[in-house]
Amino acid sequence: MAEPLLSVRDLVVEFPTRRGTLRALDRVSFDIGEGEVLGMVGESGAGKSITGSAIIGLIDRPGRIAGGEIRLRGERIDTLPEDKLRRIRGKRIGMVFQDPLTSLNPLYTVAQQLIETIRTHLDVSEREARERAVALLDQVGIPAARRRIDDYPHHFSGGMRQRVVIALALAAEPELVIADEPTTALDVSVQAQIIDVLRDICADRGAAVMLITHDMGVIAETADRVAVLYAGRMAEIGPVRDVIKAAEHPYTSGLMGSIPTLAQTADRLTQIPGSMPRLDAIPQGCAFNPRCPRVMPHCRTDQPPLTPRAQGRQVACWLYAPAGAAHG
């Protein structure tokens, strides 16, 4: 197998607090291939956004990467000094956040922000940068891009702003775009448009996408593979169709059953009892064991390793792991 674009191995992120150190990510491993869309799902607090922040080196203090490694095309980036990392952010890794308002500077026109980003990372003239900017806005579906490029962010509607943010993330032709809940703040009808734009433009340019969201529907429509996080640990990772249609981890199958869909007819939704543990109260063994319908005695004592399955799937569950393969 060719070297992956991004490779995360045994990533540990910790937050020291007054009442002990909280482990927000516990030995998380995954790869993103060239041009691939990897969906990252989980409930709030599962660690999906922290994974994104760790990759671009933007973990809020006092949190820190306490173990593991992150490689971009084989080069370690988690140990880079801040100035080198800054060159990777924006240039090689673009970012799209939930709230388009905070990603855009209200004091500058869209043109100014796009041209500055393009010229910071690419060696082009002002005029060429402007041409590229117009082309980008056109691609993300902003009508009359040439006329609107000199408008300020507040002149755009929420959906249009998120398109501008996507253009900005792609301005330096990154290899990877990290999109953190890019559609959550938007209306249902606009959400679908933004998903389409994000998927199409990244496919056009061959950029890989790490799509962080709580919305399985968005993943189903967009991603090639999906990674399911639970309490800071990887539960399951695999091709999106397989995971959605035939989840192996009891958490994933419970999650899928609990989502109401347009086609379903049952009166009651399948529900997982309880809720995800807080980081300061993660149970011993498998983090999911108190809620798991198929719990076995050693689920309560040993943490299951991420076990390879057919079709490149991996599952961290004792139902599929060889006995005696405890993680760590």
Added chain:
Amino acid sequence: MADALVQVQGLTRYFDVSKPWLNRVIEREPKAYLTAVADVSFDIRRGETFALVGESGSGKSTIAKMIVGLLEPSDGRILFDGQPMTGTDGAAMRKLRRRFQMIFQDPFASLNPRWRVGEIIAEPIRTFGLASGAEMRREVGRLLEVVGLGARDAAKFPHEFSGGQRQRIAIARALSSRPEFIVCDEPTSALDVSVQAQILNLMRDLQDEFGLTYLFISHDLSVVRHMANRIGVLYLGRLAEVADGKRLFTEPRHPYSRMLLDAVPDLEMSGRRRKRVEGEIPNPIDPPPGCAFHPRCPLVADRCRREIPQPVARGDGMAACFAVEEGRG
């Protein structure tokens, strides 16, 4: 309708969004009004779940607030069990108030962080003088158990609970005055999906157990599909369509209902290619003339740009659309 518990008739609400008086004088601007809700009428039948769906600016929360008396209607009226809600005062209103309750969207904002859970749940009991002392404590403990928590949780503070547990507490508070009707304003949109399933199931169980009537407000069609008997689709403050719960999903009439359905992600991975959704919601301060949906509508005709379509009864529901009216849909 004989069995209507809540009747909403011609409900309208404006908001004054004018600039301050001095600015208006200097800039010679007239007063500006935003029409949040325009001429909305529907009935909620006893024992059913009536859902209102819509996106931002559709007026769904404004309608909810008017129904529970948090906002005064600018025009139109609301009847609860045949009694008008506006203009009723004093003891009669107090009696009426006990019979309806509300569940809010954000379980982190809907519980007073400085109150113990028991106090929070007991507030309606005290306010309506339903019980006191040991009897009230027993009732609070019983309610906590009804929503799946424990009687001992009454002594805790809201911050000791997760989002889903807090929403259970909010539901216990809503039940504590033994209401017949509960307005649920996006009760699960702040929750994770696995917790959402628990809350939706709980709400259904409670409905069966206590014979509750729900007004369920949501932007999520899949959730509405799961919960509602009948559904009203709102667009920019007006009802576009009212339809039977199943019917809306199999035969949507209004072009906007169809568009909303198209926008729902395809979780079944059936491979259906969605139709591209066009345009965005216009600014409600300056809505398009005629039918507010016409700039995004695939079935637009000249008439839609000039006249506002009136609701036309169709089967068990209605649709406000010229295309449907003229059979072009």
Added chain:
Amino acid sequence: MGEFIPEDRPNALRRAWDSDLAYSFRTSPVALVSGIVALTIILGAVLAPWVAPHNPFDPATLNLMEGFTPPMEPNAFTGNVFWLGTDNQGRDVFSTILYGARTSLFVGFMAVLFAMVLGITLGLTAGFRGGWVDGLLMRIADVQLTFPSILLALLIFGVARGFIPPALREALAIWVLIVAIGLSDWVQYARVVRGATMVEKNKEYVQAARVIGAHPVKILVRHILPNVMGPVLVIATIGLALAIIAEATLSFLGVGLPPTQPSLGTLIRIGQGFLFSGEWWILAFPAAALLALALSVNLLGDWLRDALNPRLR
């Protein structure tokens, strides 16, 4: 109320010690030192009649022969040693500081209390009612803010004295001072409370109370007030330091407390007369006490603001 307090909850001291606020206090050196300094001065002032070596206002214990004794030196006539020396009338400076701080703190606390009650009441009303009530109250506040508060206190003080018969002036001086300082200071409480009230009143827990028809006054007092008290406590702490300084300034200018009821400000005013004749201690020690008190209280206020700010935690 109180029906849902668990019987087995740990006692108040235990809970206070375990709280995040107490933890933040224990781990902040600035807060610890300021706390100790402020507490020492406050305790000394409160317990002055029992801990002060002399009662500087009891003429029977005064000995004019002991006037102008320098610190830590035996008096030439009586051989008594005074830690911080004595003033022109032979009063022990240490004792006058304790008694002076007592007066200063009393005025400070009462002025803050007055400003707080007034500010909170008006702020809650303005924020909750909105409309013209809010407009009127906030314009009054705006106008008041354009005057320096010390000038305003001077004005209030002057006007009040005009209404009070001369015979009562001395006895009422301290209350006039409290009202003058308090009145010049209510605005910031009102503004903060108004802002917080406007945020809280739109929160869903307030709406939930309105849905069941709870009385507005009850909503204000039981729901909103406890949730706006955090920022108020911060201002009150810093306000205490400011009120003590305001009192000292007024007394220093001679419009505050009479010499029969000296505060730290009065002591400083008296002391500065001797600065150039070499008796520096009569000025220096009261001034240092004022500085230590105001600074430590102020630093405590700063710490409290950071500790209560959830974004900095």
